[in-house]
Amino acid sequence: xxxxxxxxxxITLPLxxxxxxxxxxxxxxxxxxxxxxxxxxxxxxxMDTGVIRGQLANGFEYYIRRNVExxxxxxxxxATKVGSILETEDEVGLAHFLExxxxxxxxxxxxxxxxxYLQRAGVRFGSDLNAYTSFDETVYQLPIxxxxxxxxKNGLQVMRDWAQDALxxxxxxxxxxxxxxxxxxxxxxxxxxxxxxxxxxxxxxxRYANRLPIGTKExxxxxxxxxxxxxxxxxxxxxxxxxxxxxxxxVTEMEMQIKTLFADLKTPDNAPARNEYNIPLNGKNQxxxxxxxxxxxxxxxxxxxxxxxxxxxxxxxxxQIAKSLFNQMAGARFAELSRQSDPPFIQGGGSIGGFMxxxxxxxxxxxxxxxxxxxxxNAVVTEFERxxxxxxxxxxxxxxxxxxxxxxxSSYAERDKRKSESxxxxxxxxxxxxxxxxxxxxxxxxxxxxxxxxxxEDVSGLGTRYYVDNNxxxxxxxxxxxxxSLPDESTVNGWLATIKDTEITPYDDNVxxxxxxxxxxxxxxxxxxxxxxxLGLTVLTLSNDVKVLLKPxxxxxxxxxxxxxxxxxxxxxxxxxxxxxxxATTVIGGxxxxxxxxxxxxxxxxxxxxxxxxxxxxxSEGFNASSGKKDLQTAFELVYAYFTDPxxxxxxxxxxxxxxxxxxxxxxxxxxxxxxxxxxxxxxNNNPRRMSMTVDQVANINPQRAYEIYKERFADxxxxxxxxxxxxxxxxxxxxxxxxxxxxxxxxxxxRAYDLGIYPPTKGLQRxxxxxxxxxxxxxxxxxxxxxYSEDENMQMDALESILxxxxxxxxxxxxxxxxxxxxxxxxxxxxxxRYSFSxxxxxxxxxxxxxxxxxxxxxxxxxxxxxxxxxxEKFISEQKxxxxxxxxxxxxxxxxxxxxxxxxxxxxxxxxxxxxLKKVTVESVKVVANKYLIEERLFKFILMPEE
Numbered sequence: 001x002x003x004x005x006x007x008x009x010x011i012t013l014p015l016x017x018x019x020x021x022x023x024x025x026x027x028x029x030x031x032x033x034x035x036x037x038x039x040x041x042x043x044x045x046x047m048d049t050g051v052i053r054g055q056l057a058n059g060f061e062y063y064i065r066r067n068v069e070x071x072x073x074x075x076x077x078x079a080t081k082v083g084s085i086l087e088t089e090d091e092v093g094l095a096h097f098l099e100x101x102x103x104x105x106x107x108x109x110x111x112x113x114x115x116x117y118l119q120r121a122g123v124r125f126g127s128d129l130n131a132y133t134s135f136d137e138t139v140y141q142l143p144i145x146x147x148x149x150x151x152x153k154n155g156l157q158v159m160r161d162w163a164q165d166a167l168x169x170x171x172x173x174x175x176x177x178x179x180x181x182x183x184x185x186x187x188x189x190x191x192x193x194x195x196x197x198x199x200x201x202x203x204x205x206x207r208y209a210n211r212l213p214i215g216t217k218e219x220x221x222x223x224x225x226x227x228x229x230x231x232x233x234x235x236x237x238x239x240x241x242x243x244x245x246x247x248x249x250x251v252t253e254m255e256m257q258i259k260t261l262f263a264d265l266k267t268p269d270n271a272p273a274r275n276e277y278n279i280p281l282n283g284k285n286q287x288x289x290x291x292x293x294x295x296x297x298x299x300x301x302x303x304x305x306x307x308x309x310x311x312x313x314x315x316x317x318x319x320q321i322a323k324s325l326f327n328q329m330a331g332a333r334f335a336e337l338s339r340q341s342d343p344p345f346i347q348g349g350g351s352i353g354g355f356m357x358x359x360x361x362x363x364x365x366x367x368x369x370x371x372x373x374x375x376x377x378n379a380v381v382t383e384f385e386r387x388x389x390x391x392x393x394x395x396x397x398x399x400x401x402x403x404x405x406x407x408x409x410s411s412y413a414e415r416d417k418r419k420s421e422s423x424x425x426x427x428x429x430x431x432x433x434x435x436x437x438x439x440x441x442x443x444x445x446x447x448x449x450x451x452x453x454x455x456x457e458d459v460s461g462l463g464t465r466y467y468v469d470n471n472x473x474x475x476x477x478x479x480x481x482x483x484x485s486l487p488d489e490s491t492v493n494g495w496l497a498t499i500k501d502t503e504i505t506p507y508d509d510n511v512x513x514x515x516x517x518x519x520x521x522x523x524x525x526x527x528x529x530x531x532x533x534x535l536g537l538t539v540l541t542l543s544n545d546v547k548v549l550l551k552p553x554x555x556x557x558x559x560x561x562x563x564x565x566x567x568x569x570x571x572x573x574x575x576x577x578x579x580x581x582x583x584a585t586t587v588i589g590g591x592x593x594x595x596x597x598x599x600x601x602x603x604x605x606x607x608x609x610x611x612x613x614x615x616x617x618x619x620s621e622g623f624n625a626s627s628g629k630k631d632l633q634t635a636f637e638l639v640y641a642y643f644t645d646p647x648x649x650x651x652x653x654x655x656x657x658x659x660x661x662x663x664x665x666x667x668x669x670x671x672x673x674x675x676x677x678x679x680x681x682x683x684x685n686n687n688p689r690r691m692s693m694t695v696d697q698v699a700n701i702n703p704q705r706a707y708e709i710y711k712e713r714f715a716d717x718x719x720x721x722x723x724x725x726x727x728x729x730x731x732x733x734x735x736x737x738x739x740x741x742x743x744x745x746x747x748x749x750x751x752r753a754y755d756l757g758i759y760p761p762t763k764g765l766q767r768x769x770x771x772x773x774x775x776x777x778x779x780x781x782x783x784x785x786x787x788x789y790s791e792d793e794n795m796q797m798d799a800l801e802s803i804l805x806x807x808x809x810x811x812x813x814x815x816x817x818x819x820x821x822x823x824x825x826x827x828x829x830x831x832x833x834x835r836y837s838f839s840x841x842x843x844x845x846x847x848x849x850x851x852x853x854x855x856x857x858x859x860x861x862x863x864x865x866x867x868x869x870x871x872x873x874e875k876f877i878s879e880q881k882x883x884x885x886x887x888x889x890x891x892x893x894x895x896x897x898x899x900x901x902x903x904x905x906x907x908x909x910x911x912x913x914x915x916x917x918l919k920k921v922t923v924e925s926v927k928v929v930a931n932k933y934l935i936e937e938r939l940f941k942f943i944l945m946p947e948e
Contacts, residue, residue, distance in 0.1 A: 093215015524742020
């Protein structure tokens with residue numbers, strides 16, 4: 001399970017409990033490639049030959065692949081088959097704690113030198129440098145530039161140090177205890193309290209139930225230094241480890257370096273056996289209800305466990321494809337159920353997939369409306385009973401296969417543009433679990449060949465195979481206030497038995513086959529054409545005054561992205577109409593399009609690589625779209641239809657509102673929701689445009705008014721600016737532009753968005769909210785005010801954000817052990833007024849709120865008084881340079897940059913001088929901007945404390 005924060009190790013279990021587990025791989029290095037044209041279902045799946053694999057004499061394994069997307073970059077992963085499952089009672093939490101310590105001093109990078117060195121190289125924490133610990137493995141990741149030989153060499157040295165050379169200094173261990181305890185504290189809440197109760201049942205009272213990676217407070221506070229050192233010595237050994245290196249590298253040279261650098265790894269003479277643990281099936285059905293005062297919804301899961309099915313042969317791979325078809329078709333049915341005028345649940349569905357450590361599972365779930373568990377569960381179970389009895393229809397199957405083929409073909413078309421990071425997961429799974437890794441070519445050819453051999457019986461039969469009445473867990477999680485209405489086990493069993501005896505009709509697949517557009521639009525013409533060759537940009541002005549920005553690229557082989565904006569948005573409407581305006585695209589987007597209702601429209605889009613979504617924001621309206629080349633005309637047709645032929649489906653609207661109301665019913669039982677609402681209420685004087693919607697306010701969304709507002713916003717295309725980026729030529733796309741964009745209605749009404757005047761007070765204040773059962777706190781600090789908007793000022797603010805984040809992490813986390821994570825954030829806007837906000841946020845224990853706030857303010861004042869350290873300025877510049885190198889090769893970056901520049905009435909060419917402009921960031925310039933905007937009188941302090 002991957003995480004987005006630095007040093008994240010503790011597992012957060014999702015509702016469906018799809019957790020990573022490791023198992024001993026079976027590797028046959030001499031396995032021959034199978035000619036796809038002559039395959040037999042009994043043939044063993046062939047290993048990807050594009051990766052160089054090997055094993056050193058000490059047992060250490062390696063995977064190396066050359067891949068030049070992105071250019072001049074490489075990703076390195078160190079995987080070790082060591083997780084919390086191996087811990088003794090005295091070692092609980094130490095696998096995770098050890099992962100933390102790898103960043104607090106290794107042989108070649110003592111103390112925090114590793115962090116400092118990588119930051120200087122432009123490596124960012126969280127999104128770059130990262131790690132995770134699970135039950136059965138610990139994995140470290142390091143993406144770095146590969147065009148610097150010294151950096152590449154040192155990156156490999158980092159991996160070698162992580163393999164066996166952590167220093168585990170006593171002083172550093174003691175400092176890290178507080179960090180881990182704060183990570184543990186941050187994870188506490190309703191979900192964790194309930195998890196503590198139900199995990200023993202879900203894990204069949206196996207060892208896994210008592211080995212959550214985060215550990216226990218008592219053990220983290222009290223373990224001895226030697227206990228951790230011994231755990232490291234016994235388990236961090238070469239026969240349990242592998243390195244994965246994928247990127248723009250010389251594979252032969254990399255293999256030589258790995259052989260040299262990792263050959264001296266040693267396994268202790270008294271090393272314990274690496275036992276394999278599992279969750280045994282007990283053949284029983286189990287039931288549990290758990291409640292919590294801060295739980296905001298009632299959630300039911302039905303988990304039917306099965307032995308794991310691994311894909312070893314082509315026949316196994318065919319079953320995997322059949323499962324994906326099953327899940328896709330079941331998902332479509334539940335999406336249809338949710339569109340009813342009175343849907344039976346807030347959310348519901350189910351699937352077949354991996355579960356945990358040697359197990360697969362068929363899982364049904366629902367988020368019930370308040371006190372409607374029986375109705376919701378009956379709806380979910382009835383639909384799967386329908387599938388079990390009658391299977392799927394041939395038309396459902398055709399759509400699912402079409403979607404699958406589109407996915408396979410799209411992936412294959414981008415095989416030479418595939419990112420290095422995307423290869424790593426497959427190699428990790430191969431090492432950790434023995435999962436076969438197919439080449440791009442084999443995955444494509446097998447998918448194309450096998451999909452035609454999969455029958456309705458193959459897919460429908462999975463329901464009978466997996467939906468059985470043993471090894472079934474039923475788990476009900478609910479708010480305390482609904483405890484008296486929760487069913488017991490006999491009641492739920494009675495519901496399930498009744499459904500089995502109920503007559504159920506087969507599914508009726510309502511398909512429409514009509515043209516999307518009643519008639520093709522009258523094409524417009526290009527009235528003006530301007531080139532900006534330095535950007536590769538062409539700007540067209542059409543006869544209806546639509547402006548089109550075209551940037552052809554080769555970053556992807558089959559990707560075209562579009563976005564559009566027009567001034568106006570919800571700012572043009574009164575507070576009375578605000579919610580109707582804000583939800584207008586939700587109402588229209590959920591109603592279908594043209595002649596197609598929502599369900600028919602979803603079916604119409606089957607097999608198409610396409611997405612078009614209109615939006616109405618506060619200051620603009622427009623659309624976002626993406627498409628492959630084959631479906632580009634359809635994408636333009638959808639855009640035209642959303643302008644000219646939107647639908648209003650009152651039944652779908654009623655159902656959507658019902659689900660929204662149900663989801664909001666217990667929202668304020670969540671302490672974080674109350675905290676967020678308080679912040680917004682104070683900053684914006686309870687303005688309805690800044691407050692979260694309540695159940696009562698749902699009634700203010702008028703469907704007819706929403707429909708009218710939508711049509712008003714898209715009635716005039718003359719002030720729309722459309723940006724198109726991707727793999728196309730102007731000659732290819734111009735006919736579509738002139739017909740579908742040039743054919744849009746134009747009235748030249750010349751609108752501008754309004755300044756609503758919704759701004760925080762000019763003078764800061766402090767507000768404390770007391771909510772929550774756990775002894776934990778959250779702190780949010782904000783500065784607001786007017787801003788001297790310019791590209792240079794923006795860069796200086798970005799530098800202040802980055803540098804202050806570094807200093808806060810060093811002080812509050814590393815030096816004072818008071819937080820797990822802390823960050824600063826800067827934002828600024830040119831319209832409607834030049835404004836900025838600057839924030840600092842962290843979580844901690846209640847007793848440390850005031851001391852840490854004083855420390856944070858001290859770091860702010862240091863920058864204001866003395867400026868930042870030169871080294872931190874250099875870290876910011878390095879990170880920006882390395883980041884820009886990658887972003888300039890992304891369609892999404894150019895889409896946002898070009899559209900945003902035109903929306904702000906700026907020249908997008910400034911990006912070309914960005915690297916030169918970075919030279920303007922200095923110690924003095926950051927000091928100036930800090931004094932200019934981090935003004936004490938403007939400081940707002942918001943604190944969430946536990947209930948008194």
